[in-house]
Amino acid sequence: xxxxxxxxxxxxxxxxxxxxxxxxxxxxxxxxxxxxxxxxxxxxxxxxxxxxxxxxxxxxxxxxxxxxxxxxxxxxxxxxxxxxxxxxxxxxxxxxxxxxxxxxxxxxxxxxxxxxxxxxxxxxxxxxxxxxxxxxxxxxxxxxxx
Amino acid sequence: xxxxxxxxxxxxxxxxxxxxxxxxxxxxxxxxxxxxxxxxxxxxxxxxxxxxxxxxxxxxxxxxxxxxxxxxxxxxxxxxxxxxxxxxxxxxxxxxxxxxxxxxxxxxxxxxxxxxxxxxxxxxxxxxxxxxxxxxxxxxxxxxxxxxxxxxxxxxxxxxxxxxxxxxxxxxxxxxxxxxxxxxxxxxxxxxxxxxxxxxxxxxxxxxxxxxxxxxxxxxxxxxxxxxxxxxxxxxxxxxxxxxxxx
Numbered sequence: 001x002x003x004x005x006x007x008x009x010x011x012x013x014x015x016x017x018x019x020x021x022x023x024x025x026x027x028x029x030x031x032x033x034x035x036x037x038x039x040x041x042x043x044x045x046x047x048x049x050x051x052x053x054x055x056x057x058x059x060x061x062x063x064x065x066x067x068x069x070x071x072x073x074x075x076x077x078x079x080x081x082x083x084x085x086x087x088x089x090x091x092x093x094x095x096x097x098x099x100x101x102x103x104x105x106x107x108x109x110x111x112x113x114x115x116x117x118x119x120x121x122x123x124x125x126x127x128x129x130x131x132x133x134x135x136x137x138x139x140x141x142x143x144x145x146x
Numbered sequence: 147x148x149x150x151x152x153x154x155x156x157x158x159x160x161x162x163x164x165x166x167x168x169x170x171x172x173x174x175x176x177x178x179x180x181x182x183x184x185x186x187x188x189x190x191x192x193x194x195x196x197x198x199x200x201x202x203x204x205x206x207x208x209x210x211x212x213x214x215x216x217x218x219x220x221x222x223x224x225x226x227x228x229x230x231x232x233x234x235x236x237x238x239x240x241x242x243x244x245x246x247x248x249x250x251x252x253x254x255x256x257x258x259x260x261x262x263x264x265x266x267x268x269x270x271x272x273x274x275x276x277x278x279x280x281x282x283x284x285x286x287x288x289x290x291x292x293x294x295x296x297x298x299x300x301x302x303x304x305x306x307x308x309x310x311x312x313x314x315x316x317x318x319x320x321x322x323x324x325x326x327x328x329x330x331x332x333x334x335x336x337x338x339x340x341x342x343x344x345x346x347x348x349x350x351x352x353x354x355x356x357x358x359x360x361x362x363x364x365x366x367x368x369x370x371x372x373x374x375x376x377x378x379x380x381x382x383x384x385x386x387x388x389x390x391x392x393x
Binding site for chain 2: 038046047048049051062064066067093097098099130131132133135
């Protein structure tokens with residue numbers, strides 16, 4: 001048999017070769033479905049950058065809230081697994097400050113909604129605001145043994 | 147077949163210049179720092195990067211379209227700056243081409259500034275800047291200037307590749323990594339990186355605007371940070387937290 005002849009591949013090789021492409025397509029599809037502007041002129045809100053970190057005993061949520069008065073921060077459990085953070089900015093921000101003159105509107109609030117993938121006890125949360133970053137610590141709920 | 151990455155020169159490029167890189171990475175540290183330096187030194191666009199690997203994006207400034215990945219310059223400094231997140235898949239060919247271009251232009255030193263994500267960044271009043279270099283002599287220069295050397299671990303992303311390709315081509319290169327937030331813009335870390343950059347290069351850059359206007363920068367950099375974080379996740383940037391296997 002000559003070396004130039006193509007080696008027969010296992011049927012199981014094929015999916016693995018395309019896993020990366022499938023992952024990329026899935027990401028793109030999911031992104032296309034959920035991608036939206038990071039602002040809402042009707043609600044006068046800008047979406048804050050935020051992060052959720054699930055630890056052994058607690059969930060640590062942070063949100064970047066520059067130019068915000070800490071006294072205005074509101075944290076609310078919207079439903080079982082969604083936490084919302086809202087805060088008022090020290091001053092109103094307009095599109096033209098970003099060099100955008102073809103859109104109208106101004107923003108007074110930061111808002112972010114986060115999916116928390118584990119059960120947590122919002123009543124026992126602790127908060128801290130430092131360097132313009134809010135940190136929320138939510139104790140995890142433990143399953144009771146049957 | 148066309149070149150995968152093309153650098154289009156618009157003005158003459160200085161020879162024997164220092165090459166600075168401001169690319170989107172953790173905390174947007176290098177991007178904020180380089181953008182600040184370009185503004186302070188009033189550098190002009192001299193070239194841009196064109197590639198099918200980049201998204202179909204132009205950036206409008208005063209109604210005129212510009213490529214998102216551009217090169218600015220003056221008589222002794224060239225600086226790359228990206229105004230859009232770089233897709234993970236484009237990073238290797240683009241960094242390879244930028245280093246190759248730098249060699250053709252006979253750059254005397256490549257300096258990259260970036261962030262090094264740390265968990266307790268919120269607690270830090272002062273951030274530390276670490277360094278790495280493409281050869282032992284430059285490492286000594288960093289040490290002599292009081293910069294702590296990054297002795298081990300992983301580097302992931304555009305700067306990691308710049309260091310690798312510069313070493314391969316024997317181009318002197320250093321990287322300055324300031325402790326920073328991972329996915330929040332960090333102008334304070336950018337200011338710290340610039341201070342060390344000034345010590346090494348002798349180029350004096352005032353960083354007071356970065357400190358005083360930090361909150362405004364963070365506000366404006368949100369969308370860029372969000373898209374950069376998505377790409378960093380694709381590059382498996384968190385491998386920088388891994389413990390290397392040295393047997």
